[in-house]
Amino acid sequence: MELFRLDGRRAVVTGAARGLGRTIAEALAQAGANVVIASRTLSDCQAVAEEIAASTGRRTWAFVVDVANSSEIKRFAEEVSSVFGPVDILVNNAGINIRGAAEELSEADWDAVIATNLKAPFLCARAFGPAMCERGWGRIINIGSILSAVGLPGRAPYASSKAGLLNLTRVLALEWGKKGVTVNAICPGPFATDMNKQLLSDPAQYEAFVEKIPMGRWGELHEIAGAAVFLASDAASFITGSALFVDGGNRRNRVEQPRGGHRSGIPGLTEWRICQSWMRGRDTGKELPRISRIARICSLAADANEIEGIIGLVCVIRVIRGRHFWCVWLNSGCDWPRAEFGVQALACPGQCSLKAELRT
Structure with a gap:
């Protein structure tokens, strides 16, 4: 389909010398894009660039850059724009992982992972994004x-950096959404890459991961290609600030479902204690649902496997001056379908702040 073609587009892929980055770079080229292969090793970059050019007929360019170095990123962006032309697609793929218990990791370990996995995508987006905004079209993945x-x-630096990257994705999507630039994330599960050699070489760890994957296997490299081409294409023109999980269902299986008694009226909560709450706003004059109604909505969301709608969700019923006030608060950033169940919130997250202790 033409919607998925990238003919004439120019793409930059960091960490493209191997693994998922190489697969993504090749997929973009197969879809018609000219691609810059960026990595820290020139020989690896050149070999990949030559192979992709030979197999796809597209223009490629190898570039050595330390993506965590702001001065190098500035030079990188200037040279790419000068030699290759304006960049339409940026894929921030470069990443490292240093494993270990939190008390065993050094400050240098933490800084290295955060610099490559979180700081670098920000620097690259800052270097290439404004020009995309000026032209009115761009894709950042x-x-x-x-x-x-x-x-x-055992993944404190890595998990923290990747969680931060997801929120950076959302922030940039908000800032550049009206300028024709979409910013999205692809969140892979376990893939057979160099980063995961340690897990692949340990049968016990490998099997432990497989057990949590509903599809019963690790991902194959080619299975990341479709997601990248989709988000880079016009087919995803109305998608921004989103995360596409390519994980065989692994994330869903890692989040524990609510369980326990129903004493509070909300499934999974045996004790419900509000520590502190305060609300701003006016009474809408409309009848507010009772706690049983909210419990039903929570249950429906859980049954639909809307895990993002359950994590961090607090339902509050409180009598203030004879009136029942309630709030549904989501701190996960997802768009939970209140309207589908006929729910009208008196206060939204921006109007209601609360702290609650929930015991299961």
Whole structure:
């Protein structure tokens, strides 16, 4: 389909010498884009650039850059624009992972991961994004991880960097949305890449990961290609600030479903204690739903596997001056379909702040 073609587009892919980055670079070229292969090793970049050019007939260029160095990124952006032309597509793929328990990791370990995985995408977006905004068209794709949304022991720097990258994606989408630039994230699950060699070489760890994947296997490199081409194309013109999880269902299986008693009227909560709450806004004059109604909505969301709509969700019923006030607050940033269930919130997240202690 023409919607997925990238003919004439110019793309930059960081960390493109191997693994997912190389696969994405090749997929963009196959869809018609000319591609800059960026990495820290010239020989690797050149080899990949030559292979992609030979197999696709597209123009490629190898460029060595340390993406965590602001001066190098500035030079990189200037040279790419001068030699290759205006960049339409930026894929922030470069990343590293240093594993270990939090108490065993050094400050240098933390800084290295944050610099490559979070600082670098910001620097690259800042270097290429404004020109995209001026031209009125652009695609920025940040390669996150399943750990953008869930935690995993021994991955403090990596998980923190990828969670931060997902929120950077949302912020840039808000800032550049009206300027024709979309900013989205692809969040892969376990793939057989160099970064995961340690897991692949340990049968016990490998099987532990596989058990949590509904599809019962790790991803194959080519399975990331479709997501990248889609988000880079006109087919995704009305998608921004989103995260596309390519993980075989792994994220859903890692988030625990609510369970427990129903004493509070909300499934999964056996004790419900409001520590502090305050609300601003006026009474809408409309009848507010009772707690049973809110419990039903929570249950429907859980049944629909809308995990993002359950994490961080607090339903509050409180009598203030004889009136029942309520709020549904989502701190996950997702668009939970209140209207579908006929719910009208008296206060939105910007109008209601609260702290609650929920015991399951």
